[in-house]
Amino acid sequence: MSITLVSDVRLAIRNVRRGGWQSATVVLILGVALGVVTAVFSIAHAVLLVPLPVDDSDGVVLLWGRDDARSQQVVEVSLRDQRAWIAAQRSFTAIELFGSVNWGELQVSGPGQPFRAVRSAVSSGYFDVLGARPLMGRTFREADDRPGARPTVVLSEGIWRQNFSSDPDILGRLLTVGAGSTVTAVEVIGVMPREFRVPAGAQVWVALGPELGEADDVRAMYAIARLAPGATVERGVAELSTIARNEELKGGNLTTSMVVVATPLMAYLLGPSRPALMAIAGASTALLLIACTNAAALLLVQGAARRREIAVRLAIGARRRQIVRQLFAESAVLSLIAGALGVALAYVSFDAIRALAPVDVPRLDEATIDGRSLLVALGLCMGTAVIVGLFPAWRHSGAAPLVALLDRSRSATSGSSSTRVRKVLVAAQLAAVVVLLTAAGLFIEASRHYSISISASTRRAC
Structure with missing residues (x-):
């Protein structure tokens, strides 16, 4: 089993390298989204989740x-x-x-x-x-x-x-x-x-x-x-x-x-920083979902170019679960590379992200990219690999070998199916965009109330 896993990983790395700009685009899209989510988690954990140093x-x-x-x-x-x-x-x-x-x-x-x-x-x-x-x-x-x-x-x-x-x-x-x-x-x-x-x-x-x-x-x-x-x-x-x-x-x-x-x-x-942080967390989650949808679409396009390769492997006796495992390994490699990029981006830009928050947000200065953040990033990578890779892998491995080998037959029979897939992906992206816009609106409203509360406190102080 371990030999098979190592073989799958090695082949996945070779195929990712062969993917060229498409693989790089998937890594960049996922890396930016994972970096944002990792940074937001680190801030939310320090501000919202760490228990107060207060008894009961x-x-x-x-x-x-x-x-x-x-x-x-x-x-x-x-x-x-x-x-x-x-x-x-x-x-x-x-x-x-x-x-x-x-x-x-x-x-x-x-x-x-x-x-x-x-x-x-x-x-x-x-x-x-x-x-x-x-x-x-x-x-x-x-x-x-x-x-x-x-x-x-x-x-x-x-x-x-x-x-x-x-x-x-x-x-x-x-x-x-x-x-x-x-x-x-x-x-x-x-x-x-x-x-x-x-x-x-x-x-x-x-x-x-x-x-x-x-x-x-x-x-x-x-x-x-x-x-x-x-x-x-x-x-x-x-x-x-x-x-x-x-x-x-x-x-x-x-x-x-x-x-x-x-x-x-x-x-x-x-105070108002709780709904603001919750809105930011919702927006970053929506951003990650959009990135996963785009990455899945790119992998579908990339996989379509490999249909003949997959059909040949199926024709000579490869099992469907072996094809799925191999394609999923490729998405896992892409997600891990994107996760490493995301953590690096979060670490480099973390001080700038904290500087954008209001100065009175409690415990903001305690937020940091630590071991807990890295574990969350790793978990997100694995979840992203499942979301991004499993559906394309299952779809491409289910193609009939004879149909995939005949270009004319492939274009005639798979067009409607591909259209349906694209519509589903577009619908998913639109839903995520709605969530993102809603979270942005909540963030703006919470920030407005935050500014009002600070102004009121300042007037009382004077």
């Missing part, structure tokens, strides 16, 4: 308000709101706060080379709600989160590696923050692991209390909460909405329609 992320929700009476779709949360919610609800084991947008940059002027880092202000139990554990040191305690407390900071792994050369003695070091009369000493208390990116874009985390001081009525945060065992999001939202309306009435807002909105953590982090 399904039980974590983000909370903010909505007041239709004042046409406010997003009402952020204050420290006063948080205290009222915690005191009167039973559906969440903890409710913590973090800035609804990252609060500018932390300007570090020493020791060492000055740098800037995007900061996120969080309450003391923020990391505990997420179940996120530091790579080194600790996260915030209640004493760190009180107004007037000594400023502390938790670094991301990227900042620790890039600006402190992964110094293991970073814990306890005092950083000089600010410039001129606003210089402050901030103590490094911990370093978060590389995969922790909540909220997106944050490079350092500071305690919320010292940032706000006594201004407990400033609504500039979102709440993040973990459901209690047996509780439901609906019941928790109903409880918090009642509390929120009562607090508004106490504050003199008699026309309030305040309700609390809950959003799953994953939905918040991905």
Whole structure:
């Protein structure tokens, strides 16, 4: 069996080389499509499929308000709101706060080379709600989160590696923050692991209390909460909405329609990037199907020129399964060469493809062409070989030897059949084009919503 397989592969390689420009065209068509699918998979895997570094992320929700009476779709949360919610609800084991947008940059002027880092202000139990554990040191305690407390900071792994050369003695070091009369000493208390990116874009985390001081009525945060065992999001939202309306009435807002909105953590982090990536994945799949259809059509044309060769082999005793196996081996060789080309194209163009995505797509910088991507590419090659090669191989091996040897008879009897095959291939291509155009439309719509959401966040930050 192994000798037969080696013989088939050797003959397939010779026939592919004899195919000349037709073989090269098939390789190029499939290679480009496989490269696109491989790159898109690598990005989608990093953004959508890699689990969050959060314990039981399904039980974590983000909370903010909505007041239709004042046409406010997003009402952020204050420290006063948080205290009222915690005191009167039973559906969440903890409710913590973090800035609804990252609060500018932390300007570090020493020791060492000055740098800037995007900061996120969080309450003391923020990391505990997420179940996120530091790579080194600790996260915030209640004493760190009180107004007037000594400023502390938790670094991301990227900042620790890039600006402190992964110094293991970073814990306890005092950083000089600010410039001129606003210089402050901030103590490094911990370093978060590389995969922790909540909220997106944050490079350092500071305690919320010292940032706000006594201004407990400033609504500039979102709440993040973990459901209690047996509780439901609906019941928790109903409880918090009642509390929120009562607090508004106490504050003199008699026309309030305040309700609390809950959003799953994953939905918040991905935002509109999920439908955009799904649309891109659909478009790349449609592109691969179109490429497979075109390649199959080319192999049918190429196989038609070999009908006499196949007829001779059948006439001298070759079995149909042997012919199918040989022709399928040729399509497999073409697919493997195309796969190698596709991986090379994906690797070379990957940085450019990532640069086309919006900068706020979470974990985009973690996407890479790795071993998993190569396995997917190999699987796609095998699937492509089946799609591209099996039908042409089965069709050409089924020709009657006598009819195939007689050119006049062949043209007279196979014309209608060939026409039907071409119509099927054209219909398949049109269906794939419809899918491709639909996915492109979904991508444009998702990108538009993404831009709107970013603009809204920027206005709130200002």
